[in-house]
Amino acid sequence: MAYRVATKCIHLEQQGVTCDRSGAVSFPIYQSATFAHPGLGESTGYDYSRLQNPTRQQVEEVVAGLESGVDGIAFSSGMAAVSAVMELFSPGDRVIIDEDLYGGSVRLFSAISEKNGLEILRINLAKESPEAYITGQTKAIFFETPTNPMMNVVDIAKVTAIAKSHGLLTIVDNTFLSPYLQNPLALGADLVIHSGTKYLGGHNDTLAGFVVAGTAKLAEQLRYISKTIGAVLAPMDSWLILRGIKTLALRMEKAQQNAFHIARWLEERPEVVRVIYPGLPGHPGHGIMKKQARGFGAMLTFEVNDKKLVEKLLQRLKLILFAESLGGVETLITYPITQTHADVPAERLAENGINDRVLRLSVGIEDISDLLADLNQALS
Numbered sequence: 001m002a003y004r005v006a007t008k009c010i011h012l013e014q015q016g017v018t019c020d021r022s023g024a025v026s027f028p029i030y031q032s033a034t035f036a037h038p039g040l041g042e043s044t045g046y047d048y049s050r051l052q053n054p055t056r057q058q059v060e061e062v063v064a065g066l067e068s069g070v071d072g073i074a075f076s077s078g079m080a081a082v083s084a085v086m087e088l089f090s091p092g093d094r095v096i097i098d099e100d101l102y103g104g105s106v107r108l109f110s111a112i113s114e115k116n117g118l119e120i121l122r123i124n125l126a127k128e129s130p131e132a133y134i135t136g137q138t139k140a141i142f143f144e145t146p147t148n149p150m151m152n153v154v155d156i157a158k159v160t161a162i163a164k165s166h167g168l169l170t171i172v173d174n175t176f177l178s179p180y181l182q183n184p185l186a187l188g189a190d191l192v193i194h195s196g197t198k199y200l201g202g203h204n205d206t207l208a209g210f211v212v213a214g215t216a217k218l219a220e221q222l223r224y225i226s227k228t229i230g231a232v233l234a235p236m237d238s239w240l241i242l243r244g245i246k247t248l249a250l251r252m253e254k255a256q257q258n259a260f261h262i263a264r265w266l267e268e269r270p271e272v273v274r275v276i277y278p279g280l281p282g283h284p285g286h287g288i289m290k291k292q293a294r295g296f297g298a299m300l301t302f303e304v305n306d307k308k309l310v311e312k313l314l315q316r317l318k319l320i321l322f323a324e325s326l327g328g329v330e331t332l333i334t335y336p337i338t339q340t341h342a343d344v345p346a347e348r349l350a351e352n353g354i355n356d357r358v359l360r361l362s363v364g365i366e367d368i369s370d371l372l373a374d375l376n377q378a379l380s
């Protein structure tokens, strides 16, 4: 199937699960916990919704198709997906992680994975090669690119080549760009994770997570973990993500265009000391992103010159909502130090340049002039 990604977002649904014979253009919500068997030793392919559900299977096939993976597995949230991936490892295994990650993943690794006996080693993959940190016990490298919130860019092909030469798995959390703009499996990664809550759903109304596997063996292991742990995506939520994906291409294009405008506008403001957006030619990861992604996304981070301005801004913004999360149609502003990164130790925040003057924008799809007017009235 040679369709381009924008077409796939809309039409993969018609090519996926075929259990429905009504011709429904929008895939039905199979709100059933269990499925009847025709006879002894027979199955329709559906037994119980923790194992398989047609609506969930449909969204899994669509997401796997967008990432060109062998299989996709849908979870009840992005963190459920990350947690399931960590179940691939055993006590004593070392997992190399990037220094700048979603705060919830940092908490999972330090509060749970380490307690379970994994050795989690943090390095800055945007700056250093993981080669020197690989031991006989090392099993995987886990990162996001661009990172959250500092927008560091990791060269996916470079890291996967090193990982492959040592037999390690490369796991990429691709939430920030979505499969519309970046496909890590095509660059050599083994597993791709999405918080479907963000761009895939796109409307800030549903929690979801996905793991897309590049090999049948990994897919089988993760299906086993998923049915055993049980943090699966509900039929209704699967449908909401299916619906969200239909406009993924349009939303990403518009949000990205708005993000460019805002990044350039903020750069001109005297109150702003730093704008970190990989689409700006001065960004250190700009060249790598041009090589490995089809765009720069709609997340940007900026630093104001005074902590007091943070309070003022967060109080005064009217259209732009002060809320956690990202990837929806609404523009949201986040204060990482007290929100997404509240559980990250102070010295790690400092190492990553996250201070009390840093704010993150998830740019939505509103009219750009209204967004700029809102920022202007709040900053001035």
Ligand SMILES: *Cc1c(COP(=O)(O)O)cnc(C)c1O
Pocket (backbone or CB within 6 Å): 077, 078, 079, 080, 102, 104, 105, 144, 148, 173, 175, 176, 194, 195, 196, 197, 198, 207, 208, 209, 326
């Ligand atoms: C939000 C997010 C997660 C966690 O996803 P939830 O759906 O909130 O559980 C993981 N990684 C990244 C990059 C995220 O932005």
